[in-house]
Amino acid sequence: SSKSTLPYATRAKNHLHPVARRLFDVAEAKKSNVIISADMGTTEELLKLADQLGPYIAVFKTHIDLLSDLSDSTISGLKDLAAKHNFMIFEDRKFIDIGHTVQQQYHDGALRISEFAHVVNASVLAGDGIIEALEQTMAAPNFLYKDERAMLILSEMTTAGSLATGDYTRFCIEIAKKHKKSVIGFVATQALTHFRGSEGGEDEDFVIFTTGVNATTKVDSLGQQYQTPSSAISRGSDFIIVGRGIYAAPNPVAAVKHYQKESWDAYLARTNQ
Numbered sequence: 001s002s003k004s005t006l007p008y009a010t011r012a013k014n015h016l017h018p019v020a021r022r023l024f025d026v027a028e029a030k031k032s033n034v035i036i037s038a039d040m041g042t043t044e045e046l047l048k049l050a051d052q053l054g055p056y057i058a059v060f061k062t063h064i065d066l067l068s069d070l071s072d073s074t075i076s077g078l079k080d081l082a083a084k085h086n087f088m089i090f091e092d093r094k095f096i097d098i099g100h101t102v103q104q105q106y107h108d109g110a111l112r113i114s115e116f117a118h119v120v121n122a123s124v125l126a127g128d129g130i131i132e133a134l135e136q137t138m139a140a141p142n143f144l145y146k147d148e149r150a151m152l153i154l155s156e157m158t159t160a161g162s163l164a165t166g167d168y169t170r171f172c173i174e175i176a177k178k179h180k181k182s183v184i185g186f187v188a189t190q191a192l193t194h195f196r197g198s199e200g201g202e203d204e205d206f207v208i209f210t211t212g213v214n215a216t217t218k219v220d221s222l223g224q225q226y227q228t229p230s231s232a233i234s235r236g237s238d239f240i241i242v243g244r245g246i247y248a249a250p251n252p253v254a255a256v257k258h259y260q261k262e263s264w265d266a267y268l269a270r271t272n273q
């Protein structure tokens with residue numbers, strides 16, 4: 001989980017997990033480490049945003065349960081746009097239940113998450129059984145998307161007063177180290193190198209996705225706390241996740257280009273390129 005000074009291209013070559021390799025390849029190909037948090041309420045808005053911003057992002061983050069009209073065409077539309085614009089999809093579901101339940105929530109069910117999301121995240125409040133349960137589904141012999149799915153552990157949160165700190169975050173790192181077949185990294189505000197003992201072997205390369213990023217705003221009215229794109233990347237984030245900073249801007253395409261440039265420049269600086 002060290003703050004990587006290696007270029008994405010090198011990490012793409014070396015990573016043990018095909019989903020992480022693909023993430024780094026996409027970032028490098030598009031010169032983008034931006035993830036749009038597409039918190040839309042209808043399929044039409046969601047797909048429009050994916051088509052408009054697709055060229056400038058590496059990953060499209062969904063909260064699929066926000067859609068009032070989720071249907072086959074939502075899922076197929078998203079998959080088509082992901083192929084058209086070469087982006088990956090991250091469903092920010094934050095699985096947090098017992099193993100048996102999360103398997104059902106992940107695969108099939110109303111939301112059909114395993115069909116469209118290359119990456120999902122899980123909380124380990126209940127221990128590492130949740131990771132084992134999701135890993136089992138991802139690795140099942142008859143699972144259609146084997147080697148195309150992975151997860152992140154939600155190891156910190158951006159809200160004021162978050163309890164996901166200190167020993168909790170340290171526990172997340174320990175669990176990730178034991179589940180490299182399915183866990184490729186963390187949702188965190190920074191690289192997690194300040195935790196003693198978190199430095200892994202040469203083959204260890206956790207990917208950091210960072211929420212709570214906004215170039216111009218510090219907080220919202222409900223406890224959200226932001227850092228800027230360059231702050232996030234310089235502190236070891238590999239991919240910044242931006243919602244309202246982009247989709248609520250007067251011109252979302254102009255905004256995404258701004259975030260893309262700021263965070264790519266910060267990445268080049270961090271990796272001495």
Ligand code: BMP
Pocket residue numbers: 037039063092156157158159187211212213224241242243244245
């Ligand atoms: P915005 O950039 O508009 O504040 O949106 C942030 C997005 O990231 C939301 O979809 C939220 O659910 C998610 N998120 C977060 O803000 N903080 C966290 O700690 C974890 C999250 O998933």
